Structure formats: C-alpha cells, structure tokens
Amino acid sequence: MMTEYAPPISRNDTIAKLSVQQVCKHYKSRGKAADNAVTVLDDITFSIQPRELICLVGSSGCGKSTLLNIIAGLTPPSSGEVYVDGQAVTGRPGSDRGMVFQGYTLYPWLTVAQNVAFGLKLRKIPKAEQRERVQYFLEVVGLSDYTHAYPKQLSGGMKQRVAIARALANEPALLLMDEPFGALDAQTKEQMQQFLLELWEKTHVTILMITHDVEEAIYLAQRVYVMRARPGRIHAEIPVPFPEHRELDIKLSSDFVRIKRQVLHALRDDT
Amino acid sequence: MVTLTPIAQNSTPREHTYLQPSVFWSIRQGFSKRLSLLIVTLALAVPLLAWAIVSYAGLVPPMFLPTPTAVLQAGMTMFAENNLLVDVLASSGRVLAGFLVAALIGVPMGIAMGTFYSMDSLFAPIVGTVRYMPVTAFVPLIIIWLGLGEASKVLIIMLGVVLYNAIMIADAVKFIPNDMINVAYTLGGSRRDVLLQVIIPAAFPSVLDTLRVNISGAWNFLVIAELVAAQSGLGFKIIQAQRFLQTDKVLFCIILIGLIGLVIDYGLKALSQKLTPWADQTRH
Numbered sequence: 001m002m003t004e005y006a007p008p009i010s011r012n013d014t015i016a017k018l019s020v021q022q023v024c025k026h027y028k029s030r031g032k033a034a035d036n037a038v039t040v041l042d043d044i045t046f047s048i049q050p051r052e053l054i055c056l057v058g059s060s061g062c063g064k065s066t067l068l069n070i071i072a073g074l075t076p077p078s079s080g081e082v083y084v085d086g087q088a089v090t091g092r093p094g095s096d097r098g099m100v101f102q103g104y105t106l107y108p109w110l111t112v113a114q115n116v117a118f119g120l121k122l123r124k125i126p127k128a129e130q131r132e133r134v135q136y137f138l139e140v141v142g143l144s145d146y147t148h149a150y151p152k153q154l155s156g157g158m159k160q161r162v163a164i165a166r167a168l169a170n171e172p173a174l175l176l177m178d179e180p181f182g183a184l185d186a187q188t189k190e191q192m193q194q195f196l197l198e199l200w201e202k203t204h205v206t207i208l209m210i211t212h213d214v215e216e217a218i219y220l221a222q223r224v225y226v227m228r229a230r231p232g233r234i235h236a237e238i239p240v241p242f243p244e245h246r247e248l249d250i251k252l253s254s255d256f257v258r259i260k261r262q263v264l265h266a267l268r269d270d271t
Numbered sequence: 272m273v274t275l276t277p278i279a280q281n282s283t284p285r286e287h288t289y290l291q292p293s294v295f296w297s298i299r300q301g302f303s304k305r306l307s308l309l310i311v312t313l314a315l316a317v318p319l320l321a322w323a324i325v326s327y328a329g330l331v332p333p334m335f336l337p338t339p340t341a342v343l344q345a346g347m348t349m350f351a352e353n354n355l356l357v358d359v360l361a362s363s364g365r366v367l368a369g370f371l372v373a374a375l376i377g378v379p380m381g382i383a384m385g386t387f388y389s390m391d392s393l394f395a396p397i398v399g400t401v402r403y404m405p406v407t408a409f410v411p412l413i414i415i416w417l418g419l420g421e422a423s424k425v426l427i428i429m430l431g432v433v434l435y436n437a438i439m440i441a442d443a444v445k446f447i448p449n450d451m452i453n454v455a456y457t458l459g460g461s462r463r464d465v466l467l468q469v470i471i472p473a474a475f476p477s478v479l480d481t482l483r484v485n486i487s488g489a490w491n492f493l494v495i496a497e498l499v500a501a502q503s504g505l506g507f508k509i510i511q512a513q514r515f516l517q518t519d520k521v522l523f524c525i526i527l528i529g530l531i532g533l534v535i536d537y538g539l540k541a542l543s544q545k546l547t548p549w550a551d552q553t554r555h
Contacts, residue, residue, distance in 0.1 A: 101450045101454060109473070109547070122455075122458060
C-alpha cells in the first residue's frame with residue numbers, strides 16, 4: 001500500500017489547486033565558510049487537487065512550518081516555485097491562500113464579528129453583504145451567540161473557530177493550517193477535528209494542514225504526506241481510503257491502526 | 272562504558288527542599304488586602320510623622336525645614352495673594368504644549384521605527400546619540416536660537432521627552448507578534464493596511480502607556496526651563512522663594528507639582544482603560 005514517494009511528472013487532467021515545484025530552502029549557518037549552508041527543505045514537489053483535504057506530518061524541526069510559510073508566500077524559498085490554480089505566487093502572500101496559525105492571531109481590539117469581517121473590509125465589500133457573510137460563517141462555526149464578544153472572552157477552541165471563520169469568509173482558493181489544534185487540550189482537539197471535517201464536507205474548501213499528530217492526520221486527510229528532517233524531504237505519500245464522512249470511532253478500527261502503523265514507520269528511519 | 276547504579280540503591284536518601292510559607296515576602300502567591308493597605312498607610316504616615324516631629328520639636332532651624340502647618344499656610348497665602356493659580360496654569364500650559372509636540376513627533380517616529388527596517392536605520396543613529404546628550408546642555412543654545420520666550424521653554428520640554436517617546440513606542444511595535452501581521456497578508460492586506468489596521472491599533476495601548484510614563488519627564492524639564500528664564504510658573508516661583516530663603520514656599524510648590532503629576536497619572540490610566548477595554552494586560 002505504501003508507496004515510496006516519487007513526484008508526479010504532471011497531472012494534466014485538471015489544474016492542481018496547489019502545486020509545489022522543487023522547493024528548496026537553505027539557511028546560511030554561522031560558520032565562516034560561505035558554502036556552509038543548512039538545508040532545511042530539499043526538493044519538495046507535490047500537488048493538491050481541488051476539494052482535497054491533505055495533511056503533512058513530520059516531527060518538529062523537519063521544516064514543515066517553513067514549507068507552509070513558503071506556500072503561503074510569507075517566506076521566500078531559495079529555489080522552486082509555488083502555483084495556485086496554475087498561477088505562480090512564490091514569495092507573494094495573498095487572499096488566495098487563507099491561513100490559520102497555531103497561536104491565536106485574532107485581533108484583540110476587534111469583536112468576533114469584526115475579526116471575521118477583517119478580510120471583507122479590506123476588499124471594501126458592501127456593509128450589508130459583510131454582515132450577511134459574517135453571520136453565515138459564525139453560524140457555520142457555531143459561534144452566533146458570540147458576535148459582539150471580544151477575543152479575550154473566548155476559550156482557545158472558540159478562538160481557533162473564529163480564526164477559521166475569518167479565513168473562510170474571505171473565500172480563499174486554499175486554506176493552509178499550521179498545527180491549528182496544537183495548543184488545545186485533548187478533548188477540545190477531538191471536537192475541533194470533528195468540526196473541521198464537517199466544515200470541509202459542507203464547504204469543500206481545499207485544505208492543506210500540517211501537524212505532528214499522526215492520528216489527527218489520518219482522521220482528517222485523504223492523503224498523508226510524511227516528512228523527514230535533515231534535510232527536510234517528503235518521504236512517503238500514504239493514501240487514506242476511508243469515506244469522506246468519518247466518525248471519531250474510526251480511530252479505533254483495525255484499518256485505521258494499520259495506516260497509523262504505516263505512517264509511524266515512515267516517520268522513523270528504519271525502513 | 273559507564274555503569275549507572277539505580278537511583279533507588281543510593282545509600283543516603285535525597286534531602287528535599289521545601290518552600291516555607293510567608294505573609295510579608297510573598298512572590299505572586301496572593302497578598303492580603305488589609306496588609307497592603309496597612310503598608311501603604313505606613314509608607315505615607317511615617318515620613319510625614321518624622322517631618323512633623325523634627326520640625327515641631329525645633330530639632331532643625333525652621334529656615335531649613337519648616338513645619339507642615341507653615342508649608343500649608345505658605346501655600347494658602349501664595350494662592351490668595353501671589354496668584355499661584357496663574358503659575359499652575361502657566362506651567363501646565365507649557366508642559367501640555369511641549370508634551371503635545373513631543374507626542375506628535377515621537378509617536379509617528381516610534382511607529383515608523385518599529386515597523387520599517389528602513390526607518391529604524393534612518394532614525395536610530397540620531398536617536399541613539401542625541402538621547403545621551405543632556406537637554407540641560409542645550410539650554411544656552413536654545414536661548415540663543417529662540418530667545419527667552421515661551422517657544423524656548425516648549426522646545427526644552429519637547430526635546431527632553433520626544434526621543435524617549437520614539438524609542439519606547441518603537442520597542443512596543445516590535446513586540447507585536449509576527450503572525451498577527453502575517454495573517455493580514457493572507458487576508459489580502461497590503462502593507463498600508465497592515466500599518467493602519469494592525470500595527471497602529473495593536474500598539475495603541477502601549478502608546479498611551481508610554482505617554483503616561485513620559486509626561487512625568489515633561490514636568491522635570493519644565494522646572495529646568497523655568498529655572499532659566501521665566502516670569503511665571505511653578506519653577507519660577509521656586510527660584511523666587513529660594514532667593515528670599517522661603518523654604519516653606521519652595522516645599523509647597525514641589526509638593527504641588529507632585530500632586531498635579533498624580534492626578535494626571537490617574538486620569539491617563541482611567542482614560543486608557545476606557546479607550547482600550549479589550550486590552551487585558553495589567554498595567555502599572
């Protein structure tokens with residue numbers, strides 16, 4: 001089942017939602033030798049089709065956060081290109097790639113509704129339409145009762161739901177998530193995973209999420225990319241052949257455990 | 272190979288250390304409201320009491336240290352006969368003018384320095400060197416340039432405060448989390464949007480805090496400005512009283528400046544709590 005990862009030559013049947021081509025990232029180390037560079041990412045190539053929910057797992061320090069920042073355009077790669085809907089967007093962040101960060105990045109001076117409307121306001125969308133869309137997305141994330149609350153009045157899970165609503169309300173082509181549930185407790189985390197899956201079923205937005213939680217990756221994704229460190233490379237692509245609609249109990253099934261074993265083996269160096 | 276003996280087999284058991292409870296020296300473990308109130312009262316009452324004892328008992332000549340009643344009396348006469356209110360208003364006006372100019376220049380400069388590397392490189396050399404030059408040393412030059420009028424006093428106060436405004440605000444801006452800025456880019460924000468809609472509102476509580484801290488500096492420089500050349504003001508009154516050895520009047524003016532400062536401090540604190548109810552950090 002597990003395939004040693006080889007980048008696809010081209011999938012020309014549809015234009016990929018996201019295509020990452022030969023991305024490398026080096027940092028100059030402090031040593032005096034000019035060629036003494038540390039390779040954080042080495043030749044990363046993969047693509048995501050429309051409506052896919054893909055997870056990228058790797059241990060801390062494997063460069064997965066750097067990779068996501070490069071995809072978002074927030075960090076320039078040393079070489080390689082990032083395409084969204086066939087358009088080169090390397091090194092240029094934009095509203096096509098919405099992002100949810102691990103830390104809470106809500107603006108504390110804005111209410112929940114104003115936070116969700118932030119991107120809409122930047123685009124100068126008419127006030128009435130803004131209000132309508134904010135209401136819709138707050139309903140989607142189940143926070144209609146907190147429209148006028150300030151972020152400091154919300155719990156960690158609620159804050160992340162607002163952050164997701166803020167990203168989605170802006171209609172990105174692609175949603176990038178950087179360990180969005182990493183700071184939450186175990187129970188809240190499972191609720192948020194279920195919530196994200198339902199949200200994805202409803203909206204079918206294309207999602208790329210990075211995580212170090214193998215169970216989370218398998219529970220959510222249709223495909224799991226496994227990254228290894230030093231240098232950061234995609235080591236394996238593991239398909240998850242479950243139906244789109246999944247219950248939490250699936251985590252206890254033998255198929256799930258089998259896939260989990262594959263991913264864990266791929267993460268270790270003993271293949 | 273090093274062989275490790277299991278810890279459990281060590282001959283003497285490990286001596287553990289424990290924290291002893293303390294009421295007075297508690298570090299962030301809660302503090303009794305009553306004890307706090309008692310200490311505050313003592314901190315105010317003891318120096319006042321010492322002053323009263325020393326002066327009323329005549330341990331020191333009244334010319335060096337007048338009694339509290341004499342100081343109060345001097346204050347009353349100054350208000351009644353010497354138009355002290357005019358001096359208070361004159362001094363407050365100078366502080367306000369100097370401070371406003373310092374805020375109008377220092378706040379944008381600080382925000383620019385904290386936001387853009389280019390602006391930081393542009394201003395850092397000037398701010399870094401001029402900050403160490405004492406403003407008092409500029410006073411003769413300022414008088415040559417601007418004369419003895421109000422402008423020179425306002426400039427002295429402004430120069431004393433403006434660079435501290437800039438540096439403290441630049442630091443506050445640098446503490447805004449990167450992700451808070453990045454998220455605006457991923458929502459389609461331009462640099463202008465980030466500056467106006469993320470950095471400035473995020474820095475706003477720190478700007479208010481900085482201004483509150485630095486207005487005390489403005490009062491310091493006011494007295495320097497008025498010591499040099501003035502026909503009115505609290506600093507002027509202090510110099511005038513000193514010439515006639517009226518220590519009671521000197522003391523009263525000093526205490527009055529302190530009280531005005533206290534009122535401004537509490538007023539600005541209340542204002543910032545009213546303007547930024549969303550900020551939950553405790554501020555002092």
